[in-house]
Amino acid sequence: MKLLAGKTAIVTGAARGIGEAIALKFAEQGADVAFTYVSDSSAEKAAALESKLQALGVQAKSYKSNAADFAACESLVNDVLATFGKVDICVNNAGISKDNLLLRMTPEQWDEVMTVNLKSVFNMTKQVIRPMMKARQGSIINMSSIIGEMGNAGQSSYAASKAGIIGFTKSVAKELGSRNIRCNAIAPGFVETDMTSYLKDGEGADKYKAGIPLGRFASGEDIANVALFLASDMGNYITGQTISACGGLNI
Ligand code: NAI
Numbered sequence: 001m002k003l004l005a006g007k008t009a010i011v012t013g014a015a016r017g018i019g020e021a022i023a024l025k026f027a028e029q030g031a032d033v034a035f036t037y038v039s040d041s042s043a044e045k046a047a048a049l050e051s052k053l054q055a056l057g058v059q060a061k062s063y064k065s066n067a068a069d070f071a072a073c074e075s076l077v078n079d080v081l082a083t084f085g086k087v088d089i090c091v092n093n094a095g096i097s098k099d100n101l102l103l104r105m106t107p108e109q110w111d112e113v114m115t116v117n118l119k120s121v122f123n124m125t126k127q128v129i130r131p132m133m134k135a136r137q138g139s140i141i142n143m144s145s146i147i148g149e150m151g152n153a154g155q156s157s158y159a160a161s162k163a164g165i166i167g168f169t170k171s172v173a174k175e176l177g178s179r180n181i182r183c184n185a186i187a188p189g190f191v192e193t194d195m196t197s198y199l200k201d202g203e204g205a206d207k208y209k210a211g212i213p214l215g216r217f218a219s220g221e222d223i224a225n226v227a228l229f230l231a232s233d234m235g236n237y238i239t240g241q242t243i244s245a246c247g248g249l250n251i
Pocket residue numbers: 012013014015016017018019036037038039042065066067068093094095096116143144145146187188189190191192193194195196
């Protein structure tokens with residue numbers, strides 16, 4: 001029996017990286033998947049992923065939608081409901097980093113990171129809770145980061161946005177637990193994606209890996225497996241939690 005058979009998921013920012021790995025994992029486990037991308041340059045990748053998901057025998061559709069835009073999220077969820085009929089799982093994965101020392105960080109850089117990383121989670125969660133409340137069930141998964149728990153020099157905006165996600169996650173869990181809607185966060189360490197391409201090889205990478213008890217960076221699939229657990233009925237008694245998936249970097 002597939003773990004997500006009969007469920008419908010929305011994953012934001014899934015044309016590549018962790019989001020793509022989650023979309024694939026969910027489809028492999030039987031979920032119908034609606035996913036978003038934001039820039040025209042990702043359209044080809046999104047179309048390729050859509051076909052890949054459909055080849056797994058599930059319903060899948062990509063949507064060009066900006067998670068940072070409240071009205072866009074409202075029409076996205078309406079469109080998904082019209083096409084798929086329901087939303088059981090929402091993965092708020094879209095995110096960016098604009099790293100800079102605080103001395104040099106501009107208000108515009110701060111605002112952009114907070115809007116894309118944190119307001120997007122509000123935007124999407126606000127839209128999916130209505131159908132989830134009607135269905136008396138749902139699983140919301142927010143992509144935080146180890147940086148939101150530990151902080152990092154040069155990443156104050158990113159850290160603040162990811163820490164904000166943790167507080168938001170706990171509050172939503174408390175508000176909606178009685179409706180059988182669970183809300184959890186994942187806090188990955190270093191994951192090999194375009195976002196961390198600067199870490200790929202060489203001495204720098206070796207130095208980072210030396211500090212990780214498991215001695216390697218995560219793959220997208222490592223993180224997708226945690227999302228699968230939280231999305232599925234295996235995670236039925238888990239809410240308000242932040243699951244660290246960092247190879248032990250935080251111990
Ligand atoms: P990525 O840069 O490869 O993928 C992020 C995706 O989000 C891209 O496809 C991008 O187009 C999309 N996106 C950006 N802004 C968007 C918007 N406004 N609306 C919709 N989509 C948007 O990054 P990666 O590594 O896959 O990251 C995914 C999530 O995981 C992010 O929230 C990131 O902060 C988080 N994360 C990543 C870690 C890593 O080491 N790669 C570690 C911890 C957390």
